[in-house]
Amino acid sequence: MSGIVVASNRGPVSFDRDERGGLVAQRGAGGLVTALAGVLPGRDATWVAAAMTDGDREVAAGAAVPDAGFPAEMRYVVVPPDRYDAYYNEVANRTLWFAHHYLWDTVRSPVFDRATEQAWEDYVAVNRAFAEELAEIPGDPPFLVQDYHLSLVPRFLRELRPGARIAHFSHTPFAGSTYLRILPARIRDALLRGLLGADVLGFQTGTWAENFLFSARAMPGARVDLARSRVTLDGREVLVRVYPISVEAPHLRQLAQTPEVRKLRREIARIRGDRALLLRVDRLELTKNIVRGFLAYESFLRANPGWRGRVTFLALLSPSRSEIPEYQAYTDECLAEAERINREYGDHGWTPVHVSVREDYPEAVAALGLYDVLLVNPVFDGMNLVAMEGPLLNRRHGALVLSRNAGAFGRLGRYALGVNPFDVAETADAIREALEMPPPERTRRARGLARTVLANTPARWLGRQLDDLSRVKRPG
Amino acid sequence: MSGIVVASNRGPVSFDRDERGGLVAQRGAGGLVTALAGVLPGRDATWVAAAMTDGDREVAAGAAVPDAGFPAEMRYVVVPPDRYDAYYNEVANRTLWFAHHYLWDTVRSPVFDRATEQAWEDYVAVNRAFAEELAEIPGDPPFLVQDYHLSLVPRFLRELRPGARIAHFSHTPFAGSTYLRILPARIRDALLRGLLGADVLGFQTGTWAENFLFSARAMPGARVDLARSRVTLDGREVLVRVYPISVEAPHLRQLAQTPEVRKLRREIARIRGDRALLLRVDRLELTKNIVRGFLAYESFLRANPGWRGRVTFLALLSPSRSEIPEYQAYTDECLAEAERINREYGDHGWTPVHVSVREDYPEAVAALGLYDVLLVNPVFDGMNLVAMEGPLLNRRHGALVLSRNAGAFGRLGRYALGVNPFDVAETADAIREALEMPPPERTRRARGLARTVLANTPARWLGRQLDDLSRVKRPG
Numbered sequence: 001m002s003g004i005v006v007a008s009n010r011g012p013v014s015f016d017r018d019e020r021g022g023l024v025a026q027r028g029a030g031g032l033v034t035a036l037a038g039v040l041p042g043r044d045a046t047w048v049a050a051a052m053t054d055g056d057r058e059v060a061a062g063a064a065v066p067d068a069g070f071p072a073e074m075r076y077v078v079v080p081p082d083r084y085d086a087y088y089n090e091v092a093n094r095t096l097w098f099a100h101h102y103l104w105d106t107v108r109s110p111v112f113d114r115a116t117e118q119a120w121e122d123y124v125a126v127n128r129a130f131a132e133e134l135a136e137i138p139g140d141p142p143f144l145v146q147d148y149h150l151s152l153v154p155r156f157l158r159e160l161r162p163g164a165r166i167a168h169f170s171h172t173p174f175a176g177s178t179y180l181r182i183l184p185a186r187i188r189d190a191l192l193r194g195l196l197g198a199d200v201l202g203f204q205t206g207t208w209a210e211n212f213l214f215s216a217r218a219m220p221g222a223r224v225d226l227a228r229s230r231v232t233l234d235g236r237e238v239l240v241r242v243y244p245i246s247v248e249a250p251h252l253r254q255l256a257q258t259p260e261v262r263k264l265r266r267e268i269a270r271i272r273g274d275r276a277l278l279l280r281v282d283r284l285e286l287t288k289n290i291v292r293g294f295l296a297y298e299s300f301l302r303a304n305p306g307w308r309g310r311v312t313f314l315a316l317l318s319p320s321r322s323e324i325p326e327y328q329a330y331t332d333e334c335l336a337e338a339e340r341i342n343r344e345y346g347d348h349g350w351t352p353v354h355v356s357v358r359e360d361y362p363e364a365v366a367a368l369g370l371y372d373v374l375l376v377n378p379v380f381d382g383m384n385l386v387a388m389e390g391p392l393l394n395r396r397h398g399a400l401v402l403s404r405n406a407g408a409f410g411r412l413g414r415y416a417l418g419v420n421p422f423d424v425a426e427t428a429d430a431i432r433e434a435l436e437m438p439p440p441e442r443t444r445r446a447r448g449l450a451r452t453v454l455a456n457t458p459a460r461w462l463g464r465q466l467d468d469l470s471r472v473k474r475p476g
Numbered sequence: 477m478s479g480i481v482v483a484s485n486r487g488p489v490s491f492d493r494d495e496r497g498g499l500v501a502q503r504g505a506g507g508l509v510t511a512l513a514g515v516l517p518g519r520d521a522t523w524v525a526a527a528m529t530d531g532d533r534e535v536a537a538g539a540a541v542p543d544a545g546f547p548a549e550m551r552y553v554v555v556p557p558d559r560y561d562a563y564y565n566e567v568a569n570r571t572l573w574f575a576h577h578y579l580w581d582t583v584r585s586p587v588f589d590r591a592t593e594q595a596w597e598d599y600v601a602v603n604r605a606f607a608e609e610l611a612e613i614p615g616d617p618p619f620l621v622q623d624y625h626l627s628l629v630p631r632f633l634r635e636l637r638p639g640a641r642i643a644h645f646s647h648t649p650f651a652g653s654t655y656l657r658i659l660p661a662r663i664r665d666a667l668l669r670g671l672l673g674a675d676v677l678g679f680q681t682g683t684w685a686e687n688f689l690f691s692a693r694a695m696p697g698a699r700v701d702l703a704r705s706r707v708t709l710d711g712r713e714v715l716v717r718v719y720p721i722s723v724e725a726p727h728l729r730q731l732a733q734t735p736e737v738r739k740l741r742r743e744i745a746r747i748r749g750d751r752a753l754l755l756r757v758d759r760l761e762l763t764k765n766i767v768r769g770f771l772a773y774e775s776f777l778r779a780n781p782g783w784r785g786r787v788t789f790l791a792l793l794s795p796s797r798s799e800i801p802e803y804q805a806y807t808d809e810c811l812a813e814a815e816r817i818n819r820e821y822g823d824h825g826w827t828p829v830h831v832s833v834r835e836d837y838p839e840a841v842a843a844l845g846l847y848d849v850l851l852v853n854p855v856f857d858g859m860n861l862v863a864m865e866g867p868l869l870n871r872r873h874g875a876l877v878l879s880r881n882a883g884a885f886g887r888l889g890r891y892a893l894g895v896n897p898f899d900v901a902e903t904a905d906a907i908r909e910a911l912e913m914p915p916p917e918r919t920r921r922a923r924g925l926a927r928t929v930l931a932n933t934p935a936r937w938l939g940r941q942l943d944d945l946s947r948v949k950r951p952g
Contacts (some may be wrong), residue, residue, distance in 0.1 A: 102655065104579030105729075106764045107806065108853050111771060112899040177654035178687060181881060184899050211654060214690060226702070286583045328584065379582050380654075405657060415635065423588040423660050442522060 003044030004466070005137055006072065006132055007153060007183075008032060008146035009088065011049025015056050025068035031385045032129050032171070033320075034085055035458035037070065038248045043346060046141070048133050050079060050088075050126070061373075075137075077129050086122035086150070090115075095319055096148045100172045101287045101380045120187055121296035124152060127194070131156030140165070140269055142469045144462075145198070147171045152190060154199030162306045165469045168195055169202035169243065172382040173407070177214040192219055196233050199472040202243045202465055204383045204407035209240050212214040220264065229278070238474075243464050244411060246456040255365050256393050258476060264366035268314070271354065272370065276311040276435055279371035281364045281386050283320040284331050287431035289377045289403070289421045290317065291330075292352065294337040294376070301345050301352065304432055309350045311435065317365055318359045331357070368393040372435040374399035375401045376408070377421045387416075391449035397435035397442045400449060401427065401459065415448035479520030480942070481613055482548070483606055483629060484508060484622035487525025489544040491532050499531050501544035505837060507723070507861045508622060508647070511934035512928035513546065514724045521548035522617070524609050526555060526564075526602070551596050551613075553605050562598035562624070566591075572624045572667075575659055575761045577856045588660055596663055600628060603670070607632030616641070620938075621674070623647045628666060631673030634761065641945045644671055645678035646688075647721065648858040648934060649883070653690040660939035668695055672709050675948040678719045678941055679885035680859045685716050690756045713949075719940050722932040723864045731841050732869050740842035744790070747830065750848065750910055752787040755874075756864050757840045759796040760833065765853045765897045766793065767806075770813040770829065772853070774939035777821050777828065780908055785826045785913065793844055794835045806831045807833070833878055843904070844869040849910040851877045852884070852898045859883035863892075867925035873918045876925060877903065887932065891924035 012033040013110075018024045026290055041279075045439040051057045059065055060076040066073065079087070094213060096105050096117070110116075128154050145153045145168045152167045180188055192215055195201055203209040209229065216231045217224045217367040223232040231238045255261060268277075278297065282288040297313050315338065321327045338353040345352045356363070366375070374390040391400065391412075402409055403418035437445075488509040503509075523546075527533045535541055536552040544550065550718045555563070572590070574580050593839045594686075601951045606629050610619055621629045621644045630642045658665055661687065668691055671677055678687040685705065692707045699708040703717045730739060744753075754773065758764040773789050797803045814829040832839070844850070850866040860882040867876065867888075878885055879894035885894060893906040
């Protein structure tokens with residue numbers, strides 16, 4: 001196979017003009033980008049992403065590209081801002097993200113109307129533009145299309161390049177078949193058919209893959225083989241596979257050694273003093289279950305007065321999607337809950353919860369080195385990388401309290417303390433158990449977690465997809 | 477088979493003391509009761525229900541039972557009020573009902589805590605008390621256990637009477653397998669195992685049956701044959717079957733001829749005048765989607781100014797579960813939405829929406845005779861009996877706008893105008909299409925609806941379950 005092509009909404013590199021008018025590359029820091037940065041070199045890779053900046057648009061228009069320090073040729077899809085907004089905010093993040101994570105308050109939301117139809121047309125148009133850009137790439141590379149922003153790309157690309165090898169990977173969960181019916185029928189049908197344009201559909205866990213298969217079963221014309229995890233539609237066979245994503249350990253451990261992170265680690269150690277450190281590191285995201293995390297901590301403090309004053313809960317929250325009203329409201333609720341707990345339980349010498357709301361990845365890396373207990377309790381989560389980064393970075397044999405609804409639970413569950421994220425009593429009990437775990441047990445589990453994460457590399461995640469794609473039977 | 481035994485939370489008859497101290501029977505009016513009243517005579521039927529009144533408790537304690545005019549012997553399970561409240565309100569109606577109808581605002585609710593565990597113990601105890609009462613009934617009758625209140629009864633009864641023939645019927649939807657994981661693991665597992673104590677599990681539609689099967693697939697020790705719709709657990713085979721419930725047409729049409737209903741029909745006809753009548757008849761229930769119904773009507777009025785002043789929307793809403801806070805809030809929202817529309821669109825001669833909030837079944841029967849369009853748009857609904865009663869009672873070849881997420885859509889969909897209940901644009905279009913449908917088309921569809929409802933009788937619903945039970949292989 002010749003090279004590889006990755007397509008994602010946000011690319012690993014974006015270009016800006018500096019003061020002297022030169023194009024300067026900015027590296028992105030998302031999980032996918034970091035994971036692939038280590039495995040693309042030597043692969044003749046091309047990466048197609050939406051243009052985010054004027055610099056990206058200039059590159060798309062043919063400006064000379066300075067070295068971005070990223071091992072892939074960048075190509076940008078240029079979309080008018082209004083169209084991008086509808087595609088990205090309205091459809092991808094407010095509709096598909098909500099569907100796949102079961103986020104709606106169904107009695108009241110969603111309310112689909114004429115605006116939904118218009119936004120959907122924009123989503124279709126952006127997906128088509130991606131497919132057209134991909135179709136222009138010469139040779140016969142495998143196409144690796146990423147995530148719920150680009151659900152229709154496999155089908156559109158298939159129409160333009162019938163013989164192409166196409167994989168799509170869902171980083172999110174995938175909604176159950178009844179819940180997916182909340183979407184307008186036309187949209188749901190287009191999504192399923194869009195994805196089924198691929199040869200291989202990848203999911204983080206068997207549960208999400210199965211949810212997709214259950215929905216496909218109800219599609220007219222589709223034949224689903226549950227036992228072999230295949231769907232046949234329009235005479236083509238689509239493999240449905242599980243490729244749990246992983247984190248790039250060497251990169252992460254390198255980052256943990258930088259002077260900046262060392263300095264931050266000393267600062268956090270000072271805040272903690274001789275108290276135990278309960279930590280969460282999350283985007284300020286509806287799925288992350290931050291409020292119930294605080295409620296569980298409160299329930300723990302209430303039931304275990306002996307722990308008051310002896311533990312600090314540090315919540316490092318990075319702002320996310322603040323242009324969406326639901327996220328603004330949720331941020332306020334999270335902060336109010338933390339303040340209430342500090343008011344009710346704190347005293348002059350002790351603040352039960354420290355909340356930091358800012359974008360500061362080095363601070364997160366520093367804190368992950370120091371926790372005694374890491375709380376990762378999303379309501380639903382495709383995988384959750386913090387649950388993997390923590391055990392790699394932690395220096396105290398810290399324990400992991402992990403939601404059973406995070407994809408990561410499939411791998412890490414046997415070494416973590418599993419919780420139902422809706423059950424604050426169970427979560428409170430797990431916090432206590434994690435804090436009071438005997439040292440040999442802590443060590444055994446912490447080692448198991450780190451070993452499991454290390455055994456699953458991004459290279460393996462990518463390689464398995466490429467292997468499956470290479471075995472796809474080609475027409476003719 | 478000897479006789480039959482029905483178990484449901486609320487029975488068909490309740491007893492009160494009259495002024496002179498005598499026990500007087502009060503007939504209930506629920507769909508199940510009305511459906512079975514016509515088919516039980518001559519069957520030697522026993523009905524086990526929770527005692528609701530002091531009179532019921534006296535009957536349970538052995539008081540002489542006056543003739544209740546209902547063709548079944550009543551037996552009551554007596555439960556202390558606190559326990560009943562936890563079982564009925566907290567677990568059945570606030571937890572299981574929410575789960576099966578996808579009602580949670582998952583970012584915020586549910587929050588399970590110690591109180592959940594205690595309420596669950598009460599649910600277990602009440603289910604056990606039902607099983608004990610059932611186990612005392614002599615002979616070898618088929619046991620027909622009803623609905624989500626009594627999910628554990630099949631298993632408990634199986635423990636007490638291993639050879640009994642037991643069916644359980646779910647009048648509600650059944651939650652998808654991922655959504656069901658919102659429940660604490662212990663509760664979900666007990667629910668599934670509780671139901672699987674039956675020989676036959678009945679559901680309203682194939683979708684709900686399939687959701688149950690998907691959840692059973694994930695149970696340790698269970699073997700699920702999707703193609704034959706069977707589950708094997710602990711060496712026992714359980715059939716999973718679809719028995720769509722129906723309404724008792726003769727009873728309904730008789731009611732429509734009473735002087736009370738005739739008078740109400742004349743009153744409603746006067747309110748309507750020469751305007752078209754859009755009608756909804758619902759309990760004030762979170763699943764019924766009343767607010768989006770009003771939004772769709774508003775969207776229709778906005779897009780079709782020619783219809784303003786020419787149509788009246790009559791919403792007959794009966795109070796429901798008003799002790800649950802979510803229901804109080806929703807009632808306020810429904811009324812506020814109707815008032816807003818009347819303020820914005822009404823004028824001196826025309827009130828766009830008439831809302832009536834009261835328990836008045838005769839009024840509903842009267843109104844169902846007169847609609848031009850019946851709106852039935854639940855977010856999710858096991859079956860929905862209004863969608864069946866309407867076509868039986870209507871005298872104007874009225875059209876039916878029906879949610880595709882109501883179980884009734886499976887049967888009536890081809891003659892109804894199907895809508896996605898979350899899509900107010902589609903619902904608005906369907907209201908217009910229904911109002912403007914050419915008379916021959918209206919007639920054809922109205923006849924098709926009535927014919928379909930008439931062809932499916934409660935006797936058939938019951939008979940198919942008894943047939944399947946009679947074919948169950950007995951141990952030994």
